[in-house]
Amino acid sequence: MKPKIDDVARLAGVSPTTVSRVLNDRGYISNETKEKVQDAMAKLNYFPNDIARSLYTKRSNLLGIIMPTTSNPFFGELTFHLESICASLGYKVLLCNSLNQKDKEKKYLDMLMRNQVDGIIVGTHNLGILNYQKQNLAVVSIDRYLSETIPVVSSDNYEGGKLATELLVRKSCEHIVLIDGVKEIEKSYLRREAYIDTLDKIGKTPIIYEIPEVFNVQSQQEIIENIFSEHPEVDGVFATNDIFAASFITAAKRYGKKIPEDIKVIGYDGTETVRTVLPDLTTIRQPIEMIAKEAINILLKEIEGEFTDPLHETKLPISLIEGSTT
Amino acid sequence: MKPKIDDVARLAGVSPTTVSRVLNDRGYISNETKEKVQDAMAKLNYFPNDIARSLYTKRSNLLGIIMPTTSNPFFGELTFHLESICASLGYKVLLCNSLNQKDKEKKYLDMLMRNQVDGIIVGTHNLGILNYQKQNLAVVSIDRYLSETIPVVSSDNYEGGKLATELLVRKSCEHIVLIDGVKEIEKSYLRREAYIDTLDKIGKTPIIYEIPEVFNVQSQQEIIENIFSEHPEVDGVFATNDIFAASFITAAKRYGKKIPEDIKVIGYDGTETVRTVLPDLTTIRQPIEMIAKEAINILLKEIEGEFTDPLHETKLPISLIEGSTT
DNA sequence: CTGAAAGCGCTTACAG
DNA sequence: CTGAAAGCGCTTACAG
Known part of the structure; x- marks a missing residue:
C-alpha cells in the first residue's frame, strides 16, 4: 500500500541502503544517484516511516x-x-x-x-x-x-505572593482574604506562604479559603459565597489564580459589593486570555x-x-x- | 538497558512467543505459565514497546x-x-x-x-x-x-448567527455591527450569512468589521476602535467569538459607552473559561x-x-x- | 498448550 | 561511492 524504502530503491535502481543514505544525508553519495532517488521518492509520494526508524535508533x-x-x-x-x-x-x-x-x-x-x-x-x-x-x-x-x-x-511564587499581598496592604485593605487551591502535602505553597508572612509582619491574621478543584465551577461558587457570610468585613482578596479572582468578582457583584471601592481584588497568572477578556483585573503575570x-x-x-x-x-x-x- | 520481551521470556523460562501471548491475552496459555510470565514482567518492571508493536501491526x-x-x-x-x-x-x-x-x-x-x-x-x-x-x-x-x-x-452556525442577530433586533438595536474574522475563500461563513440575511429581511444594511487574526491582540484593538469613529451610531454588536466581544466591550468602556444601555453586545462560543471570567456576556454557546x-x-x-x-x-x-x- | 521462524520498515557497521 | 546482511523489539501464522 504505502510505498516503502524498497519501492523507492527499486524505482531508482539502487539499494535500500543508498535510499536510506539520501534520506538521512549521511555518507557519500554521487549527485546523480541522489537525484535519481529523490525523483523516485517524489514519484511515489514516499514518506519515511518514523516508527521503523525510531525502533532502530531508539530515539x-x-x-x-x-x-x-x-x-x-x-x-x-x-x-x-x-x-x-x-x-x-x-x-x-x-x-x-x-x-x-x-x-x-x-x-x-x-x-x-x-x-x-x-x-x-x-x-x-x-x-x-x-x-x-x-x-x-x-x-x-x-x-x-x-x-x-x-x-x-x-516563576517566583513567593515574590508574586508577596507583591500581591503588599499591594493590598498598601491600598489600605484591613481584612485580606486568600482564595487558594487545596493545600497538598509536601508541596511548597509559596504564594500562600508569602501571603501569610506578609500579614504576619504587620500583625494581621490570615483568612484562607481553599477551593478543591479549579475545574469545578459549582463548588467554586459555593465556597466563595461563604466568604461574605463568614467574613463580611473583607475588603481585600488575593486569589492565587485569575479564575478564582473572576469568580470572586462575580459573587461580589451579586452581593452588592463594589470593586475596587468596597473590596480590592488581585489575581494571579495573567494569561493572554484573561487579560483580553477581563483587562481590568489586577494580577501577577507569570512569564x-x-x-x-x-x-x-x-x-x-x-x-x-x-x-x-x-x-x-x-x-x-x-x-x-x-x-x-x- | 530496558528489559525486553526476551528478558522476560528468559526469566520466566518460556519462549518470547508465549510472553507475547500473555501480553496480548491471545491464544491458550495455562494459568501456570501466565503467572510465571506476569511475575517476570513485574520483577523486571517490563513495559512493552509500542513502537515495535505498531511496526508489525501497522496500527x-x-x-x-x-x-x-x-x-x-x-x-x-x-x-x-x-x-x-x-x-x-x-x-x-x-x-x-x-x-x-x-x-x-x-x-x-x-x-x-x-x-x-x-x-x-x-x-x-x-x-x-x-x-x-x-x-x-x-x-x-x-x-x-x-x-x-x-x-x-x-454546530449550527447559521442558526447561531440568526439567533444572535435576531436577539439584537428584538432588543430594538437599529445599527448592528458584525465583528468577524477575515472572510476566506471557499469557506461558508454561515454566522455572517445569517447576520446578513436577517438584516436583509428587515431592510437594514450590514456593517462588517473583519479582524485578521484572533491571536493578535494589538490589531484587534485598532480595528475595533475604528467602529466608534466610522459608525458612532452603533447600538448593537454581534461578535463571532467571545474574545472579539470582550475586546469590543473594553473599547466601548473607554469611549464612555454603557453596555447594554448604549450598545448591546452578543458573542459566540460560550466556553467554560469565558463564562466563568465574564459571566455577564450574552453569547451563543457551542456544544x-x-x-x-x-x-x-x-x-x-x-x-x-x-x-x-x-x-x-x-x-x-x-x-x-x-x-x-x- | 507452546515454540522456531519470518517479517514489520527502517539504519548502520562492514566490505568492497 | 555503493550494497548485502544483521538487527531494532515486537507479533503472528504455522507446526507440533
Missing part, C-alpha cells in the same frame, strides 16, 4: 506533556508554548490531560513509557507516582515539586513562554545526559499588572 | 490533532475533550498548534504521516493542503470545509464536548473503513445564553 523524538487540562487558560497557553517550541526543535508532543487525577496520571505515564518518549514535561501535581519507575527517564516539572530528582521550573522555554531547555539537557544537578530549581521573574480592581 | 493508535492554538479558550477546551475521549478509547494524541499558518500545517501534516497516525482531526482553516496527499488517510474536520472528501463536524465526541465518532468509522459518505456534514445544536450585555 523517538517524542515528548510527553502531562497537564491538568488545556481547558484552563494557564495550561492551555503553557501547552501551546511547549508544543510550539518542541516542534521548532524537531520534537513531537504526546498530549495528556490528567485532570490531576492520580489514576489517569498513572495510565498516561504507562502509555508514555510504552511509547518510548524521550522525556516528559509535567504540569500536574500528584506526587510519588513518578518515583517508582523513573528508570532513567528524563522528566521536568513545572511549578510542582514532584521528587528530589526532578528539576522544577517555576508563561519563558517557563516553557526553560523547561524544555532543561529537559533536553537531561535527555542528552548533560544534566547533573537533580536538585535544580529555576525561578523566573513575575510582574505586577495593575488594573482597576485594586 | 499506531495515534491520532493527530491540528488546532490553531490551545491558547484560545475554544480550541483549548476542544482539544481537552478530544484528547480525553481519545484516551478513554485507547488512542494517543499528537498535538499540533498551527496558528493557521500554511507552512506549519504542511510540516505538521508531513510529521503526522511519517508517524503513521491512524487519523487526523483538523480544527485549522487552510484549504487545499490536505488534498494532494490524502492517500487513504482518515481525516475529520471541525467547523471548516476543507475538501469534498473530508467530513465536517460543526464543544458534543462536537469532540461526534468528530471522533466519525473519524473512528473512517479508520475502520465503515465510512462511506464523504459529503457528510454534522450540525450540532447551539444555544443562546443571555447575560446582561444585551
